[in-house]
Amino acid sequence: MKRVVGKLLCSVAALLSAVPLADAVEPVSQFVAALRQRKYFDEAMDYLASLERAPSADIATQQQLAYERAFVLADSAKLQRDPQARATQLARAGDSLRTFLAEHPDHELAASASGRLARLTFEQALADSTGGPDSSRERTRQLLFESADLAKASEADLQKRLEQIPKLVPASDAALAADKQRLSADLMEARLLRPNIDYELARTQPAGSSEAKKQFRSAAAGFAALYESYRTRSTGLLARLWEGRCYQEVGELTLALGCFRELAELPASAETRALRCKGVRHALECLTDDRQRNYQEAIEFSERWDKDAGAAATDPDSMAIRYLTAVAYDRQANSLPAKDPNRKKLAGQARQFVDAVARQPGEYQVQAKVMLVALAAPKTKKDEKSSGKSEKAAAKASGFAEAFEKVNDLLQKVEANAAQLQAARGKSDAAEIEKLEKEKSALTAQAVASLHTALGASDAKTSTDDLNAARWYLCYFAWDQGNDYDAALMGEFLARHYPDSEAGRKGAKVALAAYVRMYGASKDDDKSFEADHVERMADWIFKQWPDREESETAAITMLNFAIAQKKFDRAVEYLNKIAVTSPRRAQAELRAGQALWSACLRAAQATGDDRPGDADLDKLQDRAKEILEAGIAKSEKNEQVDATLVAAVLALAQIEVESGASDKAIQWLEKPKIGPLTLVKAGNPAVNRDAFITETYKLALRAYIAVTPQQLPKAEEVMDRLEKFVEKKGDAAPSINLTGIYISLGRELQQHLQALRKSGKNRELDNVSKAFEVFLDRVMKRETGASYASLNWVGETYYNLGLSFAEGGGTPSLKAPGFFEKSAAGYQRMLEVAEKEPKLTAQPDTLNAIRARIADCYRRSGKYEEAIKALLPVLKEKPTPVYLSAQVQAAETYQAEGLVKPAAYALAINGSQPGKDGKNVIWGWGKISKMTVNNPKLSTVFHQARLNMAEARYNFAMAEKDTAKQAKILEAAKQDLWFTYKLHPELGGPETAARYERLLKQIQKSLGGDETGLSEFKQRDTEPAAT
């Protein structure tokens, strides 16, 4: 992308130089705004820096640079997840504005800048306080006070400037009208900020303290005044919301409700939706508060919201509304007598609302889960007692009932603890979280102990409902605590014996999930116990509740389970148990398709018996594709694009590339709404994961290269983007990461080519390899932009191409040496780049590794001299980690050369290249074996050397025409093996011993003797020593 943005910047610079001075200011702002909007913050900063350095830039532009820079920094701060990093970035933005204000106090943007600075300082205070210790509270307050002063000054300045503009601006003066509009908007924002500051100041005070209340009331008055001034505008309505929140904070719920009701009942439109939603949410918070308990009105509010716009919404406010509605229904149900038929109905409604909240991560998920547990439990004596209808029964409370009463009290505490924990997590308050976690453990332990006591105290008179309530709670707590055996047992008991109850259905779900977890946790080789229980439980669910949600959930669980077990046919069977019309079918298809595709990739990489046949692999791939297409077709209709959908699209594009349909892959990658590349380029949050972005770029690169006709400019653009992305991530060693990415890309290509070769798809193999050659040559020839990493990629890819032609199975292709030669050239250029890079020259091991690779490439391409030449610098250095392997490589090179030039066998054994001290720089097998003989850690190298030494002699002998000389050399080869045997009779283990045996038999045969192999040595060993 660097190249594209670079071009863009050049054209903008050219544009700027061409326009008159007076008009120069506006395009800068617009361009920077456009870059900000696209989240090209680095480019925006680069652009501003380039203007700063440009002597041709006009004065107005120069003056405005600090102002623009502040906006860029402030916007980029929003992307920072870490609050402290965000605060730092905002402080930098603030400094930039201060610079601007100090240098140009009378600039026409100065008043706006002051307002903006106040807002930035305010945001900095918020970021600073998030997750910070109590000790940081004072600093937050100081920042808030500073923000208040700035806002006040800005407001006065803006007011003054506005007063200087006539109330009625002539229609002909568009510039003045625009100025007035901008100043008015800035003034409104500055006014809104002040009560916001009061609100945040109140939050820095101890909760419930008189200081906090005073500050909240002051904020409420500020918001109220603002509302009065801007009643019909969104700012006014927003102020009304905050006014209500201030009242809510101080417990004046009636006043708060007045504000929220007004917002909740705003006329329906897309513009008011968010505000209405917030109004309903906060109204429900008040209505379900213990001080109000107006559950009926809460339900009515929610019904209106649900009918209006809420049904499909999943934003945090909508989820909060659902949870609070469930609370209202649940409490309404509990307020009715035990036998009231409406009670069950209301509880059912509560379950319906809370179920969705419990499924989705968010503010209320934990509380929702706890509520679901309570709703699933059969109603107990406590309810009966509270209804006043069963006083006699309560009076006869048994040991069970007494213990169970205690559980109910504890459960309420558990629920409250869950809410507090959630709030503490929201504030990232580590100390509070730790405290509450401990409290949770203690409460749970107490509840579990009481439940066991209750069950132990039960008797024949204890009602089954009561027993099952206790059993269900035990089941839930066991699951929550990770006691999977207990959870599975209790859940299965309820499911099998009480399938018609809510506890039975929920128990089945927990049991299945617990058995699956047991399967995952088991360290045994034989997991049949866990697998049998998983399948048995699932079958029970399917049989018991074929048309209910339980079966669907079980099918999804089993789908994943079957995939994990590599039972793909079963996986598809489970997928088909989910109704095609089910809203969960699409997600299941997306997941199943991806899993099948991953499995297909893994299976293709397997070797030997583990690798399925090509037909099976094709079948698996087709099935993955079919399922992914079905899932994507269903999901792309949704408004929102989520990570699962985009990952599925990427998987589908991968399938297309692997199948040779790069054109289709490109279509998927570039799809406007769901294309991974489109979304990555736009910075869509659904793809905001480093690994995903990297994979997308890698795949796009492969597709653009492999497609016919090639789309090389796009390939280069993607390559630039990839490099830029890796650098931007801020990793400690971006070039190493980039190198890693390129190497993995090379491997993928190699695997793809090998698969094509194995399956005999030679035409496709040729096409893909040719396409890559074209691109790699192009990258290598680039004057600029051919980075260390990209050259590494070129070298690695050619190397892998060479390997895929040389070792991919079948007869080695004649093309292999050519690829190795090109690989060597790529690495050679990479070495040249590296030798100029101070960071890399300080790492001689890296340089030596490159040299070793170059030598390897030359050897594989049959250029032995060049190979030795490449290795010499490595061998002339002091011993390094690659020193010994380089010696082995040199000996191997001579050994390989021996095939075409037998004299090289002698060099392989004895070494070559005398140094200044007269000793050979290249050791040869002889010295390698001497140097490693006493080091058990290097035993593999020792045996490699001994075997190769004997083999070199054998091969040399076989090339000798003089039979007497030949016999002598063969005897020497045998003697090599004999000495080795005497030294290490086990010969390095069975595998190496077999190699020795094979070679010895060849020698024995060539000497005209019996091929007795090592038996000869064994016998010789037992004979008495010759005297």
Place this chain on the structure above:
Amino acid sequence: MKQVIVLVACVLLAASSAASANDKIKPLHGSQSSGKLGAMSPTEIVLEVGTTKKKLAVNEIDSVLFDGEPNELAQARIAVHAGRDRDAVSMLAKIDASKIDRPEILQDIEFYRAMAASHLALAGTGSKADAGKKLFAFEKAHRTSFHYFEACEALGDLLMGLNKFAEAESFYNKLAAAPWPEYKARAGVLSGRALLGQRQFDRASAKFDDVLAIDSDDKKIDGHKLAARLGKAAALAGAGKADEAIRQTEEIIAQTDPENQELHARAYNVLGNCYLAAGKKKDALLAFLHVDLLYSRFADLHAEALANLATLWADVDKADRAEQARATLKQKYPTSAWAQK
């Protein structure tokens, strides 16, 4: 008469003299009768109502109330029945026997002292020696008591808890001498279990077959037949036919009301032992865990499950759970034979 339940005595009645006795017997079915207790035997009680002598079979009696008995005795009876044996022991300790002259009341006090001690011993919290002493003394001294069969059964249970299976069998055989089919069925099941303890699996199986052959419409006997089927499965496991034993036990579990808790507790222990015999440790663990989690109120069965879990949890790399099971066993059932192993 396993469940002879005696009603709470009215304090006012304590003042009444034996001459104008107002003893009460409540039958299992029908209305309560008052009068003067006459002759008593392990099988029959005579109640003199005016000039009429009513003969009541012990197995048909729900409860007996003695005229003039101390209030503490009445409370102790209720406590023993409710499983509050420690309370019963305290109540009975408050009674000054020297002030009581009716032998039937003294006999009853002795009986309930022995029963409470026996229950505590079987629950693993009381002395077995003390309980044994009391029960043996009662059995020896009161062979004509209407509590006789009950005492024999309790003695058998106590001896089973001491792993003295042959002696236990002899007392269960005394219970089998009762004339009623339900008693015979119960005794058959208990004797069969005692034979299982002696590893006489064929004899045990034959004993259980006898129970299964009883022809009766009595629903209580149906319960004993289920227990006999379970006993047969255990005998199969003991004889090395673990797979068949597992199949039969699982069938019984599936066919029985899960709230028939004692049977389920026993069945899961049998199942656990079958799985152990078959070398399936995880299945065994799951079986014993049923007793621990669902049926822990049966002390001896819970203790057996805990003892097995203490080993089996360690086999699945859950040393903390193993330790927890061991600690619970020692804490809840310190005198149980399972805790001593």
